[in-house]
Amino acid sequence: MKSKNKKLENVICMIAIVCSAVVLLFPVYWIILSSFQSNGDIMKLPPNFWPKKVNIDNYLKIMTNIKYVVFLKNSFIVAFATVALSAVASIFAGYGFSRYRFPGRQFFMNTILNIQIFPVTVIIISLYTFYSQMHLMDSYTGLILANFVYTLPFTVWFMKSFFDTIPTTLDEAAVIDGCGRLKTVTTIVLPLVKPGLVAASIYAFLQSWDDFMFALVIMKSDAKKTLPLGIAQSFLGEFSQDYAGMMALSSAACIPVIILFALTQKQLIGGLTAGAVKG
Amino acid sequence: MNEIVSKRMSRGQKDKLFAYACVAPAVLGIGFVVFIPIVKAIWMSFYDYRIATTEAPFWNWFANYRQLFSEGDVWTYLINTCVYMLATVGIEMIIAMVLALLLNRNIKGRGFFRSVMMLPWVIPTIVSSMIFSWLLNPQFGVLNYLLHKVGILDNVNQLWMQDPKLAMVSIIIASVWKGTPYIMLMFLAGLQSLDLGLKEAAQIDGANGWQNFIHITLPSIRPVVESTLVVSVIGTSQSFTVIYNMTAGGPIDKTMTFALAAYNKAFVEYDLGSGAALGVIWLIILSVAVGIYQLISTRREKE
Numbered sequence: 001m002k003s004k005n006k007k008l009e010n011v012i013c014m015i016a017i018v019c020s021a022v023v024l025l026f027p028v029y030w031i032i033l034s035s036f037q038s039n040g041d042i043m044k045l046p047p048n049f050w051p052k053k054v055n056i057d058n059y060l061k062i063m064t065n066i067k068y069v070v071f072l073k074n075s076f077i078v079a080f081a082t083v084a085l086s087a088v089a090s091i092f093a094g095y096g097f098s099r100y101r102f103p104g105r106q107f108f109m110n111t112i113l114n115i116q117i118f119p120v121t122v123i124i125i126s127l128y129t130f131y132s133q134m135h136l137m138d139s140y141t142g143l144i145l146a147n148f149v150y151t152l153p154f155t156v157w158f159m160k161s162f163f164d165t166i167p168t169t170l171d172e173a174a175v176i177d178g179c180g181r182l183k184t185v186t187t188i189v190l191p192l193v194k195p196g197l198v199a200a201s202i203y204a205f206l207q208s209w210d211d212f213m214f215a216l217v218i219m220k221s222d223a224k225k226t227l228p229l230g231i232a233q234s235f236l237g238e239f240s241q242d243y244a245g246m247m248a249l250s251s252a253a254c255i256p257v258i259i260l261f262a263l264t265q266k267q268l269i270g271g272l273t274a275g276a277v278k279g
Numbered sequence: 280m281n282e283i284v285s286k287r288m289s290r291g292q293k294d295k296l297f298a299y300a301c302v303a304p305a306v307l308g309i310g311f312v313v314f315i316p317i318v319k320a321i322w323m324s325f326y327d328y329r330i331a332t333t334e335a336p337f338w339n340w341f342a343n344y345r346q347l348f349s350e351g352d353v354w355t356y357l358i359n360t361c362v363y364m365l366a367t368v369g370i371e372m373i374i375a376m377v378l379a380l381l382l383n384r385n386i387k388g389r390g391f392f393r394s395v396m397m398l399p400w401v402i403p404t405i406v407s408s409m410i411f412s413w414l415l416n417p418q419f420g421v422l423n424y425l426l427h428k429v430g431i432l433d434n435v436n437q438l439w440m441q442d443p444k445l446a447m448v449s450i451i452i453a454s455v456w457k458g459t460p461y462i463m464l465m466f467l468a469g470l471q472s473l474d475l476g477l478k479e480a481a482q483i484d485g486a487n488g489w490q491n492f493i494h495i496t497l498p499s500i501r502p503v504v505e506s507t508l509v510v511s512v513i514g515t516s517q518s519f520t521v522i523y524n525m526t527a528g529g530p531i532d533k534t535m536t537f538a539l540a541a542y543n544k545a546f547v548e549y550d551l552g553s554g555a556a557l558g559v560i561w562l563i564i565l566s567v568a569v570g571i572y573q574l575i576s577t578r579r580e581k582e
Contacts, residue, residue: 017381027411031410047421096300185301243416273465
């Protein structure tokens with residue numbers, strides 16, 4: 001009797017999970033479906049819930065129009081540079097916070113972890129005045145710098161907790177062997193925290209890829225705009241509503257991050273939840 | 280001899296120097312992008328700082344603040360921000376908890392479902408804003424079609440983002456969809472670290488599922504719930520992408536939150552001083568809220 005109840009419970013749970021997954025995934029299905037149809041086919045009622053015929057014109061359009069390719073290129077440039085900076089800064093900061101005790105350590109750590117509390121909208125208003133004076137407006141450097149700093153709360157903390165798991169005796173042995181401090185980090189300890197570095201870098205990539213607001217304020221010319229701006233600004237005008245094209249570019253924007261997530265989800269999810277469990 | 284020793288640094292000093300060099304890039308980056316701008320924003324909020332006066336901004340006796348409060352806009356933004364934030368975070372937490380409890384059971388394909396449900400978190404926020412603009416499109420939106428078909432809506436061309444009442448609902452729906460998976464992941468991690476022995480003991484004592492959840496599960500994962508709540512509240516209150524792209528604060532300011540209003544003041548009306556003032560007001564409210572929370576939680580820990 002009891003096992004029968006348990007079985008029934010499991011079946012109900014399974015049904016609930018499948019239903020939730022369907023509801024959660026329906027919007028994703030809907031972009032993909034819309035991206036493979038012409039505007040004429042999607043702008044009608046009742047809508048097609050199944051592709052009548054697969055139409056790749058939208059994708060051909062975004063792949064052959066240099067404007068869209070430039071958005072994609074810019075997003076990649078900014079994301080890769082953000083990841084590189086974030087990796088270097090978080091390796092060293094993580095190591096410094098993990099291994100050394102120095103005046104101001106706690107203060108710096110708390111500051112880095114808590115920058116979220118400062119409203120980004122305020123920061124961006126005054127950052128705009130600095131960037132204007134320093135000619136960083138409409139430049140990759142300006143956007144990369146802003147994105148890079150906003151990855152730090154996660155990446156620094158994450159690298160630190162990874163270094164914490166590696167016994168300090170290893171560093172000490174290296175120093176006794178005559179290995180300098182810098183060399184100890186790069187050749188002895190760093191190889192051991194590679195999985196952590198991968199997760200931190202993926203996170204930095206996702207964040208840079210997702211950025212909309214910094215790009216909106218900093219990038220003014222079409223040649224410098226990133227993909228999110230491209231998606232938001234090129235399809236919906238007063239006279240034309242190209243939802244199909246927008247959905248194709250949106251799907252294209254999802255592909256890199258979904259691939260990255262699929263390849264590294266174990267490390268990434270492990271990293272994201274490590275703090276939750278510790279409390 | 281003494282001089283030579285004092286010129287050469289001791290090991291401890293070298294260690295310190297190296298430590299500072301290590302944290303320098305991160306600290307300097309944050310100083311330049313976050314700290315100095317925050318200080319300057321507070322300064323700007325007391326000045327007449329428009330694009331026209333950028334060269335020579337001048338002190339204007341709190342005119343930015345006085346105007347914001349006297350026109351009553353601040354209260355609108357405050358209410359909108361709070362409604363949006365509380366509704367979004369509240370709904371997210373409930374759905375995330377249900378999903379986490381479901382996924383915490385021993386079910387086939389648990390890992391698969393967890394990964395698949397993380398998709399909304401992975402895809403860019405701009406994409407989620409655009410999908411929902413499309414799903415909620417009044418003319419050809421599939422949501423109107425489905426709601427009409429099952430008889431909930433009489434009007435198949437129901438306005439959503441353009442309707443003064445439903446605009447807020449629209450941005451909440453999109454934000455919940457995007458934000459729930461991350462919270463679910465946190466709750467799931469909390470649930471998986473639970474002590475199963477407690478639960479079994481309670482079950483033997485005759486506790487039912489609901490009692491079990493309220494008295495055993497929830498108290499044990501409270502730290503996770505609380506930290507997630509704080510992170511979500513701070514994050515959601517800053518939401519910009521979804522609102523900007525779905526309603527842009529409209530119609531008639533019905534979805535104008537602090538984040539949107541500050542952006543509009545600064546970059547649409549080119550009144551940087553007032554934009555900064557709005558941000559400072561929000562910063563104070565947020566800091567007070569977080570401060571109170573920390574006070575309560577430390578006091579509780581002492582007890």
